[in-house]
Amino acid sequence: MRKFNFCAGPAALPEPVLRQAQQELLDWRGLGCSVMEISHRSPEFMEVAERAERDLRDLLKIPDNYKVLFLQGGATGQFSAVPWNLFGAGSKKADFIHSGHWAAKAIKEARRYGQVNVVASSEDRNFSYAPSADSWRQSPDAAYLHYTPNETISGVEFDYVPEVDCPLVADMSSTILSHPLPVEKFGVIYAGAQKNIGPSGIAVALVREDLLDRSMENIPRSLSWKVAADADSMDNTPPTFAWYLSGLVFQWLKAQGGVEAMAKQAEQKSALLYRYLDSSDFFSSPVEKGSRSRMNVPFVLADDSLDKQFLAEAKEVGLLNLKGHRSVGGMRASLYNAVPLEAVEALVKFMADFEARRA
Amino acid sequence: MRKFNFCAGPAALPEPVLRQAQQELLDWRGLGCSVMEISHRSPEFMEVAERAERDLRDLLKIPDNYKVLFLQGGATGQFSAVPWNLFGAGSKKADFIHSGHWAAKAIKEARRYGQVNVVASSEDRNFSYAPSADSWRQSPDAAYLHYTPNETISGVEFDYVPEVDCPLVADMSSTILSHPLPVEKFGVIYAGAQKNIGPSGIAVALVREDLLDRSMENIPRSLSWKVAADADSMDNTPPTFAWYLSGLVFQWLKAQGGVEAMAKQAEQKSALLYRYLDSSDFFSSPVEKGSRSRMNVPFVLADDSLDKQFLAEAKEVGLLNLKGHRSVGGMRASLYNAVPLEAVEALVKFMADFEARRA
Numbered sequence: 001m002r003k004f005n006f007c008a009g010p011a012a013l014p015e016p017v018l019r020q021a022q023q024e025l026l027d028w029r030g031l032g033c034s035v036m037e038i039s040h041r042s043p044e045f046m047e048v049a050e051r052a053e054r055d056l057r058d059l060l061k062i063p064d065n066y067k068v069l070f071l072q073g074g075a076t077g078q079f080s081a082v083p084w085n086l087f088g089a090g091s092k093k094a095d096f097i098h099s100g101h102w103a104a105k106a107i108k109e110a111r112r113y114g115q116v117n118v119v120a121s122s123e124d125r126n127f128s129y130a131p132s133a134d135s136w137r138q139s140p141d142a143a144y145l146h147y148t149p150n151e152t153i154s155g156v157e158f159d160y161v162p163e164v165d166c167p168l169v170a171d172m173s174s175t176i177l178s179h180p181l182p183v184e185k186f187g188v189i190y191a192g193a194q195k196n197i198g199p200s201g202i203a204v205a206l207v208r209e210d211l212l213d214r215s216m217e218n219i220p221r222s223l224s225w226k227v228a229a230d231a232d233s234m235d236n237t238p239p240t241f242a243w244y245l246s247g248l249v250f251q252w253l254k255a256q257g258g259v260e261a262m263a264k265q266a267e268q269k270s271a272l273l274y275r276y277l278d279s280s281d282f283f284s285s286p287v288e289k290g291s292r293s294r295m296n297v298p299f300v301l302a303d304d305s306l307d308k309q310f311l312a313e314a315k316e317v318g319l320l321n322l323k324g325h326r327s328v329g330g331m332r333a334s335l336y337n338a339v340p341l342e343a344v345e346a347l348v349k350f351m352a353d354f355e356a357r358r359a
Numbered sequence: 360m361r362k363f364n365f366c367a368g369p370a371a372l373p374e375p376v377l378r379q380a381q382q383e384l385l386d387w388r389g390l391g392c393s394v395m396e397i398s399h400r401s402p403e404f405m406e407v408a409e410r411a412e413r414d415l416r417d418l419l420k421i422p423d424n425y426k427v428l429f430l431q432g433g434a435t436g437q438f439s440a441v442p443w444n445l446f447g448a449g450s451k452k453a454d455f456i457h458s459g460h461w462a463a464k465a466i467k468e469a470r471r472y473g474q475v476n477v478v479a480s481s482e483d484r485n486f487s488y489a490p491s492a493d494s495w496r497q498s499p500d501a502a503y504l505h506y507t508p509n510e511t512i513s514g515v516e517f518d519y520v521p522e523v524d525c526p527l528v529a530d531m532s533s534t535i536l537s538h539p540l541p542v543e544k545f546g547v548i549y550a551g552a553q554k555n556i557g558p559s560g561i562a563v564a565l566v567r568e569d570l571l572d573r574s575m576e577n578i579p580r581s582l583s584w585k586v587a588a589d590a591d592s593m594d595n596t597p598p599t600f601a602w603y604l605s606g607l608v609f610q611w612l613k614a615q616g617g618v619e620a621m622a623k624q625a626e627q628k629s630a631l632l633y634r635y636l637d638s639s640d641f642f643s644s645p646v647e648k649g650s651r652s653r654m655n656v657p658f659v660l661a662d663d664s665l666d667k668q669f670l671a672e673a674k675e676v677g678l679l680n681l682k683g684h685r686s687v688g689g690m691r692a693s694l695y696n697a698v699p700l701e702a703v704e705a706l707v708k709f710m711a712d713f714e715a716r717r718a
Contacts, residue, residue, distance in 0.1 A: 010399065022385060033361065033362060033679060199599070218471060237368065237559045238560070242600070
C-alpha cells in the first residue's frame with residue numbers, strides 16, 4: 001500500500017507515473033523490451049526525448065532562445081559546470097547570494113575557479129530568511145550572479161527574482177515546476193530531478209543560447225553545456241529511464257493543469273501546515289515569515305526529546321520521511337508536486353493528535 | 360511478449376531482474392513507496408548500496424586496496440576523469456593503445472590535459488584487430504597506460520592484459536563481468552553500466568587506493584575519484600534506481616554461477632555465431648581471428664542492398680536491434696550476459712534461412 005511520503009529527495013513521484021512505468025516495464029509499446037533496453041538514438045527513444053523537451057517547454061513557457069539540456073551529475077555537477085561554462089569570456093568574478101547550505105556548496109566550488117563576491121547573506125540570523133532585494137548590490141563586472149531560490153534544508157524561499165545586469169543563474173532543484181517562471185529573466189536555470197521532475201540521476205539545465213560560448217578553455221567535455229547542446233544531450237549515453245520517467249511526470253503535470261495549478265496547490269498545502277505550526281506551542285517553524293518555503297517545511301518540537309517518538313508514531317500511521325536533514329535536525333515535510341493535499345491534511349491531523357495526547 | 364534483444368547499449372537486462380523491479384516498483388519491501396522515492400542516506404537504501412558493492416567485489420574478487428565507486432556521466436565522463444585524476448603527480452604524459460572508436464574518444468579528451476603517446480595502433484588495417492603485446496613499448500615516464508579491452512563498435516577484443524610498469528587504466532564498459540578479471544593488474548577499471556551492469560545513467564570505477572591522491576589541482580569536484588571515495592559515492596545524490604537495478608543484476612549473476620559461468624556462456628554464444636559467419640559466403644565478419652569480440656559481433660552482408668530487408672525480417676521474427684553503429688554500418692549482434700544462448704541460436708537459424716531463401 002502506498003503511504004504519504006514527505007521525503008526531501010529522492011522524493012515521491014506521482015502514482016499514475018509509477019503505475020504506467022510498472023505496467024510497461026518489461027514490454028514498452030509492444031516493442032518486446034523495456035524502454036531502458038533500447039538505444040538512446042533509436043527513433044522510439046528519440047521521440048521520448050523530444051516529447052519530454054516539448055512538454056517541459058510548454059509547462060515553463062521556455063523561450064526559443066534557451067536550450068533545454070538533460071544532464072548527469074545532479075545540481076552538484078552544475079556547481080562545477082557553472083563557473084567552467086561562464087568564466088571564459090573575460091571576467092572570472094561572480095556574485096553570489098548566500099542563503100544557506102546549498103548556496104554555500106555552490107560558492108565553495110565556484111571559488112576554486114574565480115573570485116566570488118558574496119553580495120548578500122543571511123548568515124547573521126542562521127539562514128532563517130532570504131536576503132531582501134534592497135539589501136545588496138551587484139559587482140560591476142560579474143560574469144554572473146548565482147542564487148538558490150529555495151534552500152531545501154532550511155526551508156527558505158525567495159519571494160522575488162533578483163534584477164541584475166549580468167546573467168542570473170539559479171539552482172532551482174527544489175522549486176522548478178512548482179510555479180510559473182519568468183524564464184527570460186534568467187541566464188541559466190538548473191535543477192536536479194529528484195524533487196519535482198523525476199528520479200535521481202538526471203538534471204535539467206535551461207541555458208540562454210548566447211551563454212554557450214563563454215566556457216573556460218580546458219572545460220571537461222562532460223561539463224560543457226555547448227557540447228551537450230550540440231549533441232541534443234546525447235554526447236554520451238544519457239540516463240534513458242530517468243529521462244523517460246521525467247517525461248511521464250511532465251505529461252502528468254500538464255494533465256493536472258500545469259504549473260499554475262501546482263502553484264495553487266503548493267500555496268494551499270504549505271499554508272495549511274504553517275497555519276498549524278503558528279497556532280501551536282508544541283511545534284514551531286524556525287523560518288521567518290515572508291521567506292517560508294512552499295516546498296520544504298522544517299519544524300521543531302518544543303521538546304526535542306520527543307523527536308524519535310514523533311517520527312516513529314508518524315511512520316506507524318503512514319507518514320514517511322519527516323526527519324530533518326542531518327545537518328540541522330528537527331523535522332521537515334517536503335511538499336513537492338507529487339505530494340497531495342490529503343497528505344498534508346493527514347500530517348496536520350496527526351500532529352494535532354500527537355500534541356493533544358501530551359497536553 | 361519479450362523478444363531477443365541484441366542492442367549494443369542500453370542493452371537487454373536479465374528478465375528476472377526486470378520482473379522483480381516491476382513487482383516492487385510502487386511498494387518496495389513493504390515501505391509504502393518505491394526504492395526511488397527514498398533518501399539515498401536512509402538505512403534502507405544504504406543497505407542496497409552496500410550489498411551491491413559487496414556482490415560486485417565477490418563477483419570480480421576485487422582486492423581490498425581498491426575502491427569501488429558508483430558514478431554518473433558514463434564512461435565518457437571517465438574520459439575526462441582519468442587525466443584529471445592521474446596527471447597531478449608529476450608526469451602529464453600518458454600512453455594509449457589506439458584500437459578504434461572508443462579509444463579515440465578517450466585519447467582526444469586526455470590530449471587536452473597532457474601529452475598522449477599512442478604506443479600502439481591498429482589504424483593501419485581499419486581497426487580490425489587488437490595490437491599484439493609485442494608490437495609496442497611503453498614510455499618511461501607515463502602517468503598511466505590506457506586501453507580499451509573491447510571496442511564495442513568494431514567488435515575487437517584484446518585476448519591479453521598489457522603488462523606495464525605504470526598504472527594500467529581500462530575502459531571495460533562492454534566486457535566487465537563477462538569473465539574473471541585479474542583486477543590486481545590494473546590501476547583503474549571503469550565501465551558505463553548500460554551493457555553488462557544495469558541501465559544507463561550509472562558507471563562503475565574500481566580505483567587502486569594509492570591512485571586517489573594524484574589529481575590535478577583544479578579538478579572539478581564532480582570528477583574527483585577521491586571525493587567520491589571519501590563520500591562512499593554519495594557526494595551528491597546518486598542515481599538510486601540505477602544503483603538498485605545494478606545490484607539486482609549482481610545478485611542474478613551470482614545465482615547464475617558468477618563470471619566464470621558468464622565467460623563459458625560468452626564463449627559458446629560467440630563461437631556459434633562466428634562459426635556460422637565463417638561458413639557462409641553470404642555473411643562475413645570484418646574482424647581478424649584472434650581479436651574477435653565475445654560481446655559485440657559485427658557482420659556484413661555480401662550484398663549490402665539487402666541490409667534493410669534483413670533488419671526488417673529479423674524484427675518480424677523477434678530479433679531486435681541488429682543494426683550496426685551508424686559510424687560503420689552493417690550489422691552487429693551484442694551478446695552481453697543478459698542475452699541467452701537461445702537468442703543466438705534463433706539468430707543463426709534466421710540468418711541461415713535468410714541466406715537459403717536467396718541461394
